[in-house]
Amino acid sequence: MIQSSSYQNRFSQKDFEDLKNFIEEWCGIEFSENNRYILERRVQTRIEALKLKSPRDYYFFIRYSPKRHEEVEKLINILTTNETYFFREKHQLKAFSEEILPELHRNNRESRSLRVWSAGCSTGEEPYTIAILIIESKLFHNWNVEIFATDINTEVLQHAREAVYTVKSFRDTEQRYLRDFFDKLDGGRYVVKPEVRSLVNFGKLNLLDTGRIRMLPRFDVIFCRNVLIYFTQEAKKKVSTAFFDSLKDGGYLLLGHAESLINISSDFELVHFKNDIVYRKPRRGEDEETSSRC
Numbered sequence: 116m117i118q119s120s121s122y123q124n125r126f127s128q129k130d131f132e133d134l135k136n137f138i139e140e141w142c143g144i145e146f147s148e149n150n151r152y153i154l155e156r157r158v159q160t161r162i163e164a165l166k167l168k169s170p171r172d173y174y175f176f177i178r179y180s181p182k183r184h185e186e187v188e189k190l191i192n193i194l195t196t197n198e199t200y201f202f203r204e205k206h207q208l209k210a211f212s213e214e215i216l217p218e219l220h221r222n223n224r225e226s227r228s229l230r231v232w233s234a235g236c237s238t239g240e241e242p243y244t245i246a247i248l249i250i251e252s253k254l255f256h257n258w259n260v261e262i263f264a265t266d267i268n269t270e271v272l273q274h275a276r277e278a279v280y281t282v283k284s285f286r287d288t289e290q291r292y293l294r295d296f297f298d299k300l301d302g303g304r305y306v307v308k309p310e311v312r313s314l315v316n317f318g319k320l321n322l323l324d325t326g327r328i329r330m331l332p333r334f335d336v337i338f339c340r341n342v343l344i345y346f347t348q349e350a351k352k353k354v355s356t357a358f359f360d361s362l363k364d365g366g367y368l369l370l371g372h373a374e375s376l377i378n379i380s381s382d383f384e385l386v387h388f389k390n391d392i393v394y395r396k397p398r399r400g401e402d403e404e405t406s407s408r409c
């Protein structure tokens with residue numbers, strides 16, 4: 116097909132490999148030969164926008180141009196997969212509401228503080244879902260609750276801060292949640308209520324920036340769902356170590372259902388809840404009753 120191969124012909128094997136390696140080093144996202152065409156097609160749109168002559172010119176641009184930081188941000192914004200919706204992966208959320216939150220309520224009684232990180236939050240449906248579940252639990256009234264929500268993509272973060280959603284985001288949302296935690300706007304849109312929004316702080320953060328992650332106060336729970344699935348093995352290892360260091364002892368790491376730490380990390384223990392199996396950073400000197408080493 117002449118049409119679809121026109122951009123491909125312009126990328127040599129070396130062009131593809133240089134760009135692929137650059138992106139993997141920058142943000143961990145892997146582009147294999149199987150999805151090479153996605154990378155090339157999207158990079159081509161940037162080559163055209165900048166009126167550059169070739170993929171090689173583009174590679175030099177993102178490596179050495181004084182405007183490279185701005186351009187890499189634009190490139191990453193078009194390369195990430197941002198699919199998400201409210202109340203995604205209900206079994207895990209049930210374990211969070213019914214088992215993890217009551218435990219944290221007991222354990223953090225003295226500090227009255229709860230810190231959750233939604234790492235790779237996309238357009239915000241995940242952190243707002245977490246906020247709704249925390250409010251609904253009625254366990255943390257007058258506590259210091261912070262949900263830190265981060266992503267590498269600046270466009271999805273802008274959407275997340277605006278907190279306006281359409282039907283696509285509510286494909287698995289019960290009506291009662293829409294009624295209680297959203298205000299209806301025109302055109303079938305809904306905006307998240309201020310009570311929910313006030314619990315969530317958004318920020319740009321590249322998960323490979325482990326220096327910055329180390330500066331964050333520790334968390335009780337980290338949600339990182341459907342993010343590592345796109346990463347190289349090396350990036351998965353780096354990020355899982357950063358998560359381990361960022362969790363309080365006994366803190367939980369919740370990954371997506373298609374993701375696991377097999378062959379990535381043996382630091383965490385697996386906890387078998389009624390509703391789901393999740394990862395936990397071991398408490399020092401704890402008798403491991405309900406858990407197993409992974």
Ligand SMILES: C[S@@+](CC[C@H](N)C(=O)[O-])C[C@H]1O[C@@H](n2cnc3c(N)ncnc32)[C@H](O)[C@@H]1O
Nearest residue numbers: 142195198199235237266267268321322340341
């Ligand atoms: C498929 S979405 C998952 C959204 C949400 N966690 C969920 O499960 O519904 C993956 C998100 O990870 C973000 N992401 C990818 N690489 C990243 C990186 N290196 N640092 C931070 N976020 C990243 C993408 O921008 C995207 O918004």
